[in-house]
Amino acid sequence: MPGASPPAGLSRELIALRAARELEPGSVVNLGIGLPTLVAGFVEPTDQILFQAENGILGYAGISESDFDPDLINAGGQPVDLVAGASFFDTADSFAMIRGGHIEAAVLGGLQVSAQGDLANWYVPARGGGSVGGAMDLAVGARKLIVAMAHVTREGAPRIVEVSDYPLTAERCVDVIITDLAVIDVTKFGLALRETAPGVSVAEIVGRTGAKLDTSGPLSEMSL
Amino acid sequence: MPGASPPAGLSRELIALRAARELEPGSVVNLGIGLPTLVAGFVEPTDQILFQAENGILGYAGISESDFDPDLINAGGQPVDLVAGASFFDTADSFAMIRGGHIEAAVLGGLQVSAQGDLANWYVPARGGGSVGGAMDLAVGARKLIVAMAHVTREGAPRIVEVSDYPLTAERCVDVIITDLAVIDVTKFGLALRETAPGVSVAEIVGRTGAKLDTSGPLSEMSL
Amino acid sequence: MIAEVFDSPDDAVSEIAEGATILVGGFVSAGTPSNLILALKRSGQTDLTAVANNIGLGDLLDELCEDRQLARVIATFAIRASGGRKSRFESLYHAGEVELELVPQGTLIERLRAGGAGLGGVLTRTGLGTMMQDGKQVLELDGERWLLERPLRGDVALIKAWRADRLGNLQYRLAGRNFNPVMASAADLVIAEVEEIVEPGEIPADQVGTPALYVDRIVQCEPIPVRWEG
Amino acid sequence: MIAEVFDSPDDAVSEIAEGATILVGGFVSAGTPSNLILALKRSGQTDLTAVANNIGLGDLLDELCEDRQLARVIATFAIRASGGRKSRFESLYHAGEVELELVPQGTLIERLRAGGAGLGGVLTRTGLGTMMQDGKQVLELDGERWLLERPLRGDVALIKAWRADRLGNLQYRLAGRNFNPVMASAADLVIAEVEEIVEPGEIPADQVGTPALYVDRIVQCEPIPVRWEG
Numbered sequence: 001m002p003g004a005s006p007p008a009g010l011s012r013e014l015i016a017l018r019a020a021r022e023l024e025p026g027s028v029v030n031l032g033i034g035l036p037t038l039v040a041g042f043v044e045p046t047d048q049i050l051f052q053a054e055n056g057i058l059g060y061a062g063i064s065e066s067d068f069d070p071d072l073i074n075a076g077g078q079p080v081d082l083v084a085g086a087s088f089f090d091t092a093d094s095f096a097m098i099r100g101g102h103i104e105a106a107v108l109g110g111l112q113v114s115a116q117g118d119l120a121n122w123y124v125p126a127r128g129g130g131s132v133g134g135a136m137d138l139a140v141g142a143r144k145l146i147v148a149m150a151h152v153t154r155e156g157a158p159r160i161v162e163v164s165d166y167p168l169t170a171e172r173c174v175d176v177i178i179t180d181l182a183v184i185d186v187t188k189f190g191l192a193l194r195e196t197a198p199g200v201s202v203a204e205i206v207g208r209t210g211a212k213l214d215t216s217g218p219l220s221e222m223s224l
Numbered sequence: 225m226p227g228a229s230p231p232a233g234l235s236r237e238l239i240a241l242r243a244a245r246e247l248e249p250g251s252v253v254n255l256g257i258g259l260p261t262l263v264a265g266f267v268e269p270t271d272q273i274l275f276q277a278e279n280g281i282l283g284y285a286g287i288s289e290s291d292f293d294p295d296l297i298n299a300g301g302q303p304v305d306l307v308a309g310a311s312f313f314d315t316a317d318s319f320a321m322i323r324g325g326h327i328e329a330a331v332l333g334g335l336q337v338s339a340q341g342d343l344a345n346w347y348v349p350a351r352g353g354g355s356v357g358g359a360m361d362l363a364v365g366a367r368k369l370i371v372a373m374a375h376v377t378r379e380g381a382p383r384i385v386e387v388s389d390y391p392l393t394a395e396r397c398v399d400v401i402i403t404d405l406a407v408i409d410v411t412k413f414g415l416a417l418r419e420t421a422p423g424v425s426v427a428e429i430v431g432r433t434g435a436k437l438d439t440s441g442p443l444s445e446m447s448l
Numbered sequence: 449m450i451a452e453v454f455d456s457p458d459d460a461v462s463e464i465a466e467g468a469t470i471l472v473g474g475f476v477s478a479g480t481p482s483n484l485i486l487a488l489k490r491s492g493q494t495d496l497t498a499v500a501n502n503i504g505l506g507d508l509l510d511e512l513c514e515d516r517q518l519a520r521v522i523a524t525f526a527i528r529a530s531g532g533r534k535s536r537f538e539s540l541y542h543a544g545e546v547e548l549e550l551v552p553q554g555t556l557i558e559r560l561r562a563g564g565a566g567l568g569g570v571l572t573r574t575g576l577g578t579m580m581q582d583g584k585q586v587l588e589l590d591g592e593r594w595l596l597e598r599p600l601r602g603d604v605a606l607i608k609a610w611r612a613d614r615l616g617n618l619q620y621r622l623a624g625r626n627f628n629p630v631m632a633s634a635a636d637l638v639i640a641e642v643e644e645i646v647e648p649g650e651i652p653a654d655q656v657g658t659p660a661l662y663v664d665r666i667v668q669c670e671p672i673p674v675r676w677e678g
Numbered sequence: 679m680i681a682e683v684f685d686s687p688d689d690a691v692s693e694i695a696e697g698a699t700i701l702v703g704g705f706v707s708a709g710t711p712s713n714l715i716l717a718l719k720r721s722g723q724t725d726l727t728a729v730a731n732n733i734g735l736g737d738l739l740d741e742l743c744e745d746r747q748l749a750r751v752i753a754t755f756a757i758r759a760s761g762g763r764k765s766r767f768e769s770l771y772h773a774g775e776v777e778l779e780l781v782p783q784g785t786l787i788e789r790l791r792a793g794g795a796g797l798g799g800v801l802t803r804t805g806l807g808t809m810m811q812d813g814k815q816v817l818e819l820d821g822e823r824w825l826l827e828r829p830l831r832g833d834v835a836l837i838k839a840w841r842a843d844r845l846g847n848l849q850y851r852l853a854g855r856n857f858n859p860v861m862a863s864a865a866d867l868v869i870a871e872v873e874e875i876v877e878p879g880e881i882p883a884d885q886v887g888t889p890a891l892y893v894d895r896i897v898q899c900e901p902i903p904v905r906w907e908g
Contacts, residue, residue, distance in 0.1 A: 026680055028891045048680060050845075050891065054553060055475040056623045058889045070477035070673045071610075071622040077476040077505060077676035085845040085878030087886035090625040090657075091475070091501075092561050095554030099574065099796035100863060102891050123579075128542060129527030130550070131502075136580065137554030140573045141796055171577040250450050252661045272450060274615075274661065278783060279705040280853045282659045294707035294903045295840075295852040301706040301735060301906035309615040309648030311656035314855040314887075315705075315731075316791050319784030323566035323804065324633060326661050347809070352772060353757030354780070355732075360810065361784030364803045365566055395807040558797070567788070568801030568817070568824035587798070589828070594798035598819070621884070654851070655885065 009180025059086030158210030233404025283310030344390035382434030451616030479624035504535025564633025616663035681846030709854030734765025794863025846893030
């Protein structure tokens, strides 16, 4: 039912919080620009997660509240703090990490995700262009790819579709989709609903999803 | 006249001295293992030549007389001192320098050099093997390749030949050959005698050279 | 090979030719040679190709669009997917007055590295099955498909470091390295803007980020801070 | 991802399997993990493939030939062109009891880097027109010929650094880096021998040579100096 008023889903912050819960303690994680940068604010120091920024930092600790140092920013240009044991490196070494499979998980924003896990997140046909940044390398290199995005567009059109009609970031790369309405796994059999947002029904999620969604598996409400 | 007793040519030290004279002040130079390592002892600090060692040093200053530090060696495993302004890097960065054309000159040893400047310097068929080290990368990457070697083998056979019968290091890579008897340029027309060692005649050099040697250009005796 | 010290960024960039390809180091605000970019603007040189991570993200590279000095840009960030104030570059691009080659960041740095390291190209999975594959050779090896990416070099590289010594060794601070060391290896003329020039030996040998052999010109400048507000 | 600290090199290498491919860092005496090599000798594990810059140049890797633990060696220096005392490896090699793949040094490091960086290969001129070309694909691109070199990885990497922090960050001293940082990126299990273990933050962030994410096991050992007398 595209066009109908959307159900009250999660805020951007709660999507980020739910995405943070998807990360393994002790893992190395890259956060894309936009909503994903909020994820760094929702992990505990005891989780010992090391955030990698593709501009050359391993071990930054969320957005800095102190003075802006132009040489100490994340990939979104925001000032960051460091954890003890952080390191710096150049872009070649940074993408060797990313492309070489040394990043356990990446959280990226999305424009569309297809039934087979193709991601489109860099090019908006209506704007006649886009910016790819490190998204294509992260999509092929991260061992687990989490897409955090609104379930539907501002106009109410599904972002989860059978086949993407946007230029792709990479084919068959997405593992998990976290939206304001649901947590959906991309499996070799297709999309499988795992969790629903509080107060959102399975029928509402299916109605706002443009691809076949298996709802027969174990289902729970997100705990936030 | 292979087999005849060799004329009294330059010592290894004097070959190294003559090779050192071939280097441009202010240039970056890599020295191969063996005789070429002696070259570092024959440049003046005022020449501001920076020696690169493929194991990861730019700016070493000849063989060290002080204590042996296992982490501060040249590519031949010898202890070295550093100049002010030296730097360290890993092997990937070192061969990026070498292969990328950032080394002005390399001085390598040779087993054979052919008329078109092919170099063979890593594999001795009689020994059934060899060690290539960085020689192939230096041969294709250094902007000027100087080969410093004995003019003939211990058995008196020419090392400068029409076509090499040893496994090659690289094709068409040698610019200058410096031996105990002569300095020979490799030009696009073939080999050209440039200098003779003191007391060595042009006829003796031609006689001990297994390839056509142009002796018609301007000729001088080496000044040492 | 000893680097030459220049008194002003304008002198340092004065020989950049019309139509040159310029590699520009930096990532948004970090390690960005803003003084050299502004000097290039003042030089008025045109028909330039700029290779940079980003244009129009608060960076001063966008200033080169004011007088249409750029004919072509090779970048990873150039047109924002979301709304907000358009950069000068975006306006020119949509008016068809500047060309854009968008390249994935990991591919851009490998192409530059190949250009500097004497490699003929590298094989990557990045971009397979996307628009980035168009016009490129795909190799199938042992049942896996790879995109062949070719080397990229510049006539000039404009880079930014924290300190230089008089030989040309550069030291970076914090996340100021990013594209700078690789770009310094991949251009015929390398010009570095630094905050301080010291004597050889003052930068410890194991803290040199770009060895002296890569650097042709150095100029000391007060850094110009830039910031991207998203 | 936090590195595990082991009490002895023997414990650190105890899970290396028969038939494993082992990357061994170091260049002759510099940055060579001699304690780990000797522990591997004591483990008695056989049918190993060793990938290293050198074998038999005063290095202890040659000790693995005493009990024929190596089935295959991939190296740049292995058989000396000149005379002198034969290494154990040379004797085994000439007896046909160990295989050797000799690789140019710049090609070896690029193959390892490709293995660690997720690249399918690189194109180099090194080795064109030589024995190194045998059995390899040659690409002609824009009139230039290039040799395609494929990635190389290990099951295990044995590396040596000066200091480690408890997260696994490594700091090298002098020319001790050489093959170590790239090998640390190109193996499933990375074991580092270090002279000292410190707390996270004690190695300054801009002096980390191998970031913590690459290192699985660290063990503090008194370094064993080796020296090649030519």
